[in-house]
Amino acid sequence: MMKMKIAVVDHVHLEEEHIKKLQALGDLQVFQNPPKTPDELKERIKEADIVIVGWSDLTRNIIDSAKELKMISIWATTCHYADLEAAKEKGVVVTHVPGYATESVAEHTFALLLAVIRKLPLADKHVRNGDFDWRPFAGRELAGKTLGVIGTGVIGCRVAEIARVFRMQVLGYDKYPNLKRAEEIGIKHVDLKTLLKESDAITLHVTLTSETEGLIGEKEIEAMKNRAVIINTSQGKVIDENALFDALKSGRISFAGLDVLESEPPSKDNPLFKLDNVILSPHIGFHTVEAAKRCTDICIDNVVKFLEGHVQNTC
Structure with missing residues (x-):
């Protein structure tokens, strides 16, 4: 050599x-x-x-x-x-x-999902400010809910496996699905429109291509179940940030957990920073x-x- x-x-x-x-x-x-x-x-x-x-x-x-x-x-x-x-x-x-980083990203996906539906950052801030009133922090359970996994590659499949442990139903969307693996895990593959309509929470696990850039925009958000949750640990540009901001501000989307953003690092005046119903992390899903x-x-x-x-x- x-x-x-x-x-x-x-x-x-x-x-x-x-x-x-x-x-x-x-x-x-x-x-x-x-x-x-x-x-x-x-x-x-x-x-x-x-x-x-x-x-x-x-x-x-x-x-x-x-x-x-x-x-x-x-x-x-x-x-x-x-x-x-x-x-x-x-x-x-x-x-x-x-x-x-399959395990790391999949686990971070659930860290974000659990944190947003249980309002943990707000609850933490509440206690640190000297208040211990529990009433504003009614959360949601994962059991019995439907998780939509967009991109059922290695990471998406691992996320689905974890979701099944939480007793969630899992819908999947992928242009080239591994149907045998999906059957083993319990993923039901559907078209994107059906996934958006029926999922209580949606998580993205796609690579950034000309096809996936802007995959989730105003039209797709409008098709989602009212008060759904969005988690993104893949690529920031697969979501139209302006459309997401509007949906979060109006309450059309109840919560978002984002490890990635359209521009990294984001500008200091990114409007998402003003919202309490979004949790952000600096692209650390892989970082263990x-x-x-x-x-x-x-x-x-x-x-x-x-x-x-x-x-x-x-x-």
């Missing part, structure tokens, strides 16, 4: 064992802080054969500037950190890490100690397999 120059170009979770493994594979450079400019990113990768990237955008211009580049190992499930067309033209292999280590393990294994001539997890 030939040694190559490996550059970790921004913040990637690295434990001592990971650093030692990378050093055994090649000449290693680690940059912990994100590059401030595209030129700084170009400088970091200019001599690298292999680039490990967590957050930086490897555009066509940046990829073309890296004359020795042979592989990009993305420390994430999504592939959008690299211009795949530019990489393909240059003969650069691009890999990603599928499935590493266990998932971070798992992601790095697979990310480095992608490099090992590339060097051995057995490429895996390509974008």
